[in-house]
Amino acid sequence: AQSVTQPDIHITVSEGASLELRCNYSYGATPYLFWYVQSPGQGLQLLLKYFSGDTLVQGIKGFEAEFKRSQSSFNLRKPSVHWSDAAEYFCAVGGGRDDKIIFGKGTRLHILP
Amino acid sequence: EAGVTQFPSHSVIEKGQTVTLRCDPISGHDNLYWYRRVMGKEIKFLLHFVKESKQDESGMPNNRFLAERTGGTYSTLKVQPAELEDSGVYFCASSQEPLSGAFFGQGTRLTVV
Numbered sequence: 001a002q003s004v005t006q007p008d009i010h011i012t013v014s015e016g017a018s019l020e021l022r023c024n025y026s027y028g029a030t031p032y033l034f035w036y037v038q039s040p041g042q043g044l045q046l047l048l049k050y051f052s053g054d055t056l057v058q059g060i061k062g063f064e065a066e067f068k069r070s071q072s073s074f075n076l077r078k079p080s081v082h083w084s085d086a087a088e089y090f091c092a093v094g095g096g097r098d099d100k101i102i103f104g105k106g107t108r109l110h111i112l113p
Numbered sequence: 114e115a116g117v118t119q120f121p122s123h124s125v126i127e128k129g130q131t132v133t134l135r136c137d138p139i140s141g142h143d144n145l146y147w148y149r150r151v152m153g154k155e156i157k158f159l160l161h162f163v164k165e166s167k168q169d170e171s172g173m174p175n176n177r178f179l180a181e182r183t184g185g186t187y188s189t190l191k192v193q194p195a196e197l198e199d200s201g202v203y204f205c206a207s208s209q210e211p212l213s214g215a216f217f218g219q220g221t222r223l224t225v226v
Binding site: 004034036041042043044045046049090100101102103104105106 | 116117119146148154155156157158161169171172204206213214215216217218219220
């Protein structure tokens, strides 16, 4: 069955520190992978997506993610976080004939000043 | 360019009442999706429209939920009668191409008391 696992429900980092949010997926074919962010009071915003090609994907707001097929992972990274990055982050997978996107449960990021 | 717009942003209704949520997708986007996030759970797919046709409604929880997209523009999601377990945030998303990374609205927070 298709699934997405985000093992960390909450993560706290200091402003300026590096960040890595973990995501593992289970999918029967080549997946389409996404990271979305939801800031307080906002909708879901697409940070980046991977369909094929270069496994290191650059997104908006200085985020990047690396697709590792051997590990079934698509971790999100940022070299230096800003207070405005405090939000909830969702990893998602899609690509089946049914066109659904399956979301992980989300990781809430807290930033210490 | 206007984004995906959802109305209302919040709704509090009593059990047994009817509520209608509306979604205005980005102009020109044929694909329209409804998702729901129940508190503490992951965001789950409800259904997918291509223009005015339901492409996939496998995620609709039961027959108390009715989605329409007359004319292939805006969509409505009606819950009748509402139950306590229907509480959550309902997201609408639209895209030009399937799985291209949909644009999400801010969501409608529905509370059934």
